[in-house]
Amino acid sequence: MKKPIVVVGIGEIGSVFARGFLRSGYPVYPVTRDLDIKSVSDQLPDPELVLIAVGEADLQDVLAQIPEQWRTKVALIQNELLPADWERQGYIEPTVVSVWFEKKKGQDVKVVVPSPVYGPQAERLLEALQALDIPGVLLADKAQLLFELVRKNYYILTSNIAGLKVGGSVSECWQKHQEFARSVAGDIYQLQSWLSGEKLDHDALIDAMVVAFEGDPEHQCMGRSAPARLERALNTAAQAGIEVPVLQAIKDSLAAT
Numbered sequence: 001m002k003k004p005i006v007v008v009g010i011g012e013i014g015s016v017f018a019r020g021f022l023r024s025g026y027p028v029y030p031v032t033r034d035l036d037i038k039s040v041s042d043q044l045p046d047p048e049l050v051l052i053a054v055g056e057a058d059l060q061d062v063l064a065q066i067p068e069q070w071r072t073k074v075a076l077i078q079n080e081l082l083p084a085d086w087e088r089q090g091y092i093e094p095t096v097v098s099v100w101f102e103k104k105k106g107q108d109v110k111v112v113v114p115s116p117v118y119g120p121q122a123e124r125l126l127e128a129l130q131a132l133d134i135p136g137v138l139l140a141d142k143a144q145l146l147f148e149l150v151r152k153n154y155y156i157l158t159s160n161i162a163g164l165k166v167g168g169s170v171s172e173c174w175q176k177h178q179e180f181a182r183s184v185a186g187d188i189y190q191l192q193s194w195l196s197g198e199k200l201d202h203d204a205l206i207d208a209m210v211v212a213f214e215g216d217p218e219h220q221c222m223g224r225s226a227p228a229r230l231e232r233a234l235n236t237a238a239q240a241g242i243e244v245p246v247l248q249a250i251k252d253s254l255a256a257t
Contacts, residue, residue, distance in 0.1 A: 047073055075119065162184045234251060
């Protein structure tokens with residue numbers, strides 16, 4: 001029998017991966033909010049993989065709780081993720097997947113573009129996705145991983161924050177308000193460069209973001225998390241001492257309405 005896979009957090013995306021692991025022949029052990037991670041690790045000291053599928057807001061607390069014997073097995077799937085998010089907790093090279101499919105309650109999986117995966121346990125994640133006919137792609141190195149993580153951040157932050165002003169779908173935003181969307185992405189570039197500590201290829205990231213827009217043109221820009229994402233972006237700018245005039249103007253206009 002294959003080694004078990006632990007899934008910490010069984011939300012919509014975590015449940016998709018759990019189903020893929022089961023179809024691939026792995027026993028799956030969920031860790032819900034009611035279970036203590038340490039007690040589960042005592043019973044399962046050597047799993048094949050530990051998928052952290054909690055939301056972005058809970059990630060740091062959960063990473064801090066992961067016991068030493070699990071740390072080399074960790075895989076991450078969160079949005080707004082960058083290397084600093086795991087490095088601050090002492091993780092050196094976790095497995096990471098940039099999830100490009102949507103799963104809402106009562107609906108089937110909707111693929112936007114193939115989901116890139118990198119890290120020691122990448123093959124296990126790709127195996128799970130393949131079992132569900134969800135496309136994935138194996139990345140060659142950390143530079144590709146950083147590009148893909150920032151690409152996802154561009155997509156989420158640009159569409160969500162621009163959507164606070166213009167609403168509509170990602171295709172409408174790009175076709176009818178491209179100049180505005182590019183100006184939002186320009187502020188996002190400043191923040192992502194500071195957060196990653198790397199020189200980023202803004203033009204290539206814009207092109208990759210647009211490919212994702214085209215993968216699901218009717219996707220709505222403004223999700224429920226959009227106001228919180230704008231607030232986090234502005235807090236990051238204040239922390240870094242970076243001017244983000246477009247984002248600030250959006251906040252000011254919303255406050256005035």
